[in-house]
Amino acid sequence: MTETLGNGAPETAATAVAAPTALLRFATAGSVDDGKSTLVGRLLHDSKSVLSDQLEAVSRASQERGQKAPDLALLTDGLRAEREQGITIDVAYRYFATPRRRFILADTPGHVQYTRNMVTGASTAELAVVLVDARNGVVEQTRRHAAVAALLRVPHVVLAVNKMDLVGYEEPVFAEIAEEFGTYATSLGVPEVTAIPISALEGDNVVAPSAHMDWYSGPTVLEHLETVPVTHDPTDDPARFPVQYVIRPRTAAHPDYRGYAGQVASGVLRVGDRVTVHPSGRGSTIEAIDALGQSVDLAWAPQSVTLRLADDLDISRGDLIAPADADLSPTQEVTATVCHLHDRPLQPGDRVLLKHTTRTVKALVKDIPSRLTLDDLSQHPAPGRLAANDIGRVTLRTAEPLPLDPYHRSRRTGSFLLIDPADGTTLTAGMAGEAFADADTPVAAAADDEGWDF
Incomplete structure (x- = not known):
């Protein structure tokens, strides 16, 4: 401990x-x-x-x-x-x-x-x-x-x-x-x-x-x-708290209890901290922190705790609680470096599920700009697809905004998985690079009517 x-x-x-x-x-x-x-x-x-x-x-x-x-x-x-x-x-x-x-x-x-x-x-x-x-x-x-x-x-x-x-x-x-x-x-x-x-x-x-x-x-x-010095301390990173479960016991002793359970992915959270819930952007204050059935004043990575906020907000599994002043802008346009893991190639136009912390959303592979050549570390432009074990760059469009950190800032909240929506197979491991928002994208025009229209 x-x-x-x-x-x-x-x-x-x-x-x-x-x-x-x-x-x-x-x-x-x-x-x-x-x-x-x-x-x-x-x-x-x-x-x-x-x-x-x-x-x-x-x-x-x-x-x-x-x-x-x-x-x-x-x-x-x-x-x-x-x-x-x-x-x-x-x-x-x-x-x-x-x-x-x-x-x-x-x-x-x-x-x-x-x-x-x-x-x-x-x-x-x-x-x-x-x-x-x-x-x-x-x-x-x-x-x-x-x-x-x-x-x-x-x-x-x-x-x-x-x-x-x-x-x-x-x-x-x-x-x-x-x-x-x-x-x-x-x-x-x-x-x-x-x-x-x-x-x-x-x-x-x-x-x-x-x-x-x-x-x-x-x-x-x-x-x-x-x-060897273990130089990285997760408490040095910006605070991030992915919500795993909303606790509403509705007992006589706690008729109004509403807690948000999860594991502190990085940083430190304290009672009284002003926080923002992503991707909605709603703000509140941490009113209490419960750990192992007791109230505590602070929690840090990788503790599993329950947060209680001062305001009743619409929060569910997959939301991310972060400090109000966090440099975090949820986006639907994701640029990342990935390692493709599956025998089936990854290609532009593929419909996938993107799992980031506790949140899973639909996504579309827009482009694969390059593939890394391991012999000389050169970038092979426009490879058309990534085969098993290939490392390359991809751009994705997600159905909902995601609060992704750059991977160099946080290995926990800067990583994600791409999953086959048909059978749940893990396809690709991704590390978020420079992300940017771009509403004027032609991806939506290429989607069909199977719920992937975003």
Whole structure:
């Protein structure tokens, strides 16, 4: 639970870093067979975060496959299909702790057809570990994962050059890969890259320093994870509160109770704050905040609370409560960078549902101006469509105004999903760029009479 300081203000990022139980969310990514699951298994095993019965189960499974030593990758590859194929096809979440820090780890798939899972795993991460096979160097999927990490604005990236034991632990091999990846990451705008040479199978530089690479004097993977500053504090962001549910108990004790329940997406809200409800634009004052059945004076991200306002306003699920002076202008014209996740291409004219926080509205794909070419980071103009795993720019027209923040300002309220209205399939993950309102748009003329006329 987040603590408060003596003055009643929420704990700061600096205080959180200093605390022995500070939490770091991180994700692993890399090409197939680069050793992600083995690295995660080695981290869990060597940091004593594996229960004895789990290790026994892994040992039995390894023996059944004819392996003499326990295959630590099986600690994360829990699905039968994954174990049979020897690859990760789903995001495996693991929770572990050391005396210095708590961790939530997302082990994401490496195969190109599961890039969407990498987007899911990295969307809330504060650090991404990108693995590279020392024998193969930087490959297309490495660049794709680096681009996704940059797109999702993951603040810290670790390049783990794995399988150094298979290249004789040679420093020039590591140096060449680190330089190539660093140059590429810098061109993407990644703010920080830490390169570490490792052998996940042998345990070199994962938890304990390697005896085979005396030329490397940097931290091990675990040392870096334990000490990297978690610089972003969600309470530093502008306050945003998406309404999930309206509570009207209508009991004798509370005949006029009207509360708006949800999770504080970012920032801090206090009793007495003037707020505006979006997209309606109506204003009011926070009269009370209820948390866990008790009234409190303030709430901060990511607490789940109920707000009570001084005025009876027409508020429902999907509305967004923000400070009255917030720089927020709901718009129906959305420009964004997206990663397309579905096998069915995304094309101009497609009718979709756009899910933003707790609000879902109808939308129309107006245009796809460009697609990112990963080899040289050039923009391919007017691609006509986005195929699975493509990253590109789109413009959308929504049926109702949306209070979107730019993604660089808020990862929570600047992101959205595009959904197939026919079967509810997730099609695309989007990050809002520069949004603008434009009422004079020809999109409405292209819509038919199936309720998409906006």
